[in-house]
Amino acid sequence: MTVYNVSVLSFAFVVDNDGRYPPEHTARSIATHFTDPVMVQDIPIQTAAGVGLVALDAGFTAPAEALRAALTAAQDSRSSHHPFAYYNPGSDAAQRRAFQLLTDLPEALEADDQFTLHFQPRVSFADRLSHSVEALIRWQHPRLGWISPAEFIPLVETTALIRPLTALVLETAIRRLSRWQDAGRDLGISVNVSPRNLAEPEFLGRLRGWLDRYGVDPRRLELEFTEGAVSPDNARTLETLRQVRTLGMTVAIDDFGSGYSNMAYLTRIPADVVKIDKSFVLDLDRGEQARFLVTEITNLAHGLDFDVVAEGIETANAYTFLDGIGCDQGQGFHLARPMPDDQLDAWLVR
Known part of the structure; x- marks a missing residue:
């Protein structure tokens, strides 16, 4: 040897x-x-x-x-x-592709025609209207074509590139909010952020700068982070979230139920909205266990003064069940798919 x-x-x-x-x-x-x-x-x-x-x-x-x-x-x-x-040659090809995407991403961030935002409406169960949308990034690669966010986002989250990528999404979303605000449309936007973003010393300053530059009411912007991604013991990150809320923005815990956090997690994180993980919602038509868990999460969140959003609504039965247990808002293909600007405008006035 x-x-x-x-x-x-x-x-x-x-x-x-x-x-x-x-x-x-x-x-x-x-x-x-x-x-x-x-x-x-x-x-x-x-x-x-x-x-x-x-x-x-x-x-x-x-x-x-x-x-x-x-x-x-x-x-x-x-x-x-x-x-x-x-x-495994197949795994090797996947790693080559991942490396290629990360190599090409800095250039894509500088381009004007590769990254765009699509918007998925969240619908209120109370009045059946959409008062908010989630901003979802899309990548049209000049050589590889359309790249699914499910492929490139997990890669980017492991690198410092998540910071400029999130900055691009945030500024684009705030700019879009400004146009809606000027047009008299009462609509908010939710944007996903990572713990890396919340840990940046300049994060709040940049956020305030964009809101001031485009004249956007902070109450129209919501920041989402995945359950468990923010530790309740991280004092610096918790203080950032508190300041975000002080500025008037809302904070949402995304994919709740998908991680290993216990229910005490909700009492220690400064947030306003709980988004139930879509894996539970997708199972609503399949068994009592999912219906029990979704009901309990909804009741618990309401008891702690959170609004509740259900993700992944794909059937009329799931929608009816969630409406019946008092869920506040819903999101999913049964209601609306993610769509570009022009299609969203048409959908909102349908």
Whole structure:
């Protein structure tokens, strides 16, 4: 066996497969050495390793290709929490595409024709009208075509690029609010933000600057963050949320019920709206358990003085059930799909 130090945290093992020990045996043996914590000055440091396997006779034209394939397999091992993983060309293609998207994103942020906003209406159960929409970003890549936000948003959230991307969405949404306000349309916008945004020292200042520049009433803007993404122990982030509310904006907890937060989470986060995760809403037509959970979440949120929004309403039965338990607003394909500016205007006056 020959060992190479590829980088600070990466090592390559070249093993002769003489038949005595299968590759899986060697890989599992390597991974096992990382299961116990490493002691550094009597402090236990928990470690973890991903082990990727690739056969050197698999048709690679250069050693560097085989090494990159092994690193890709090691990433698959870490992602799956399995001791080892074999090189998978399909996974490799996905990682190449992910790298390409992240590489192209800075240029896309500077362009005027790649990122656009679509808007999905939220409908009030009380009067059947829409008083607010959610802003959803869309990416038209010049070479790859339309890129689903489900593909690129999770990638961007792992990098500092989430900051300029959210800034683009926020300023565009506020600019749109200004046009609606000037036209006499009483409509608000909800925008998703990440903990990285809330942790920025200049975040509130930029937000105030956009609202002032475009003359927008702060009460028309709502900021959403995913349940569990904001820790109730993060004093700085909680203070940012309090200041957001002091300025007149509302704060929404998105995808509530999808994480592992207990109900006490709602008592510690400064927010105004609870958005029930769509996985529960989609199951309303399938069983009593989902109906029980959605009812309990709604009652609990109302008891704590939150408004309740149900996401993922795709059937008339789900809509009727949510109306019956007193849910405040609904959002989903049964009511309206995300749509561009011009279609939203037509939908609102339908």
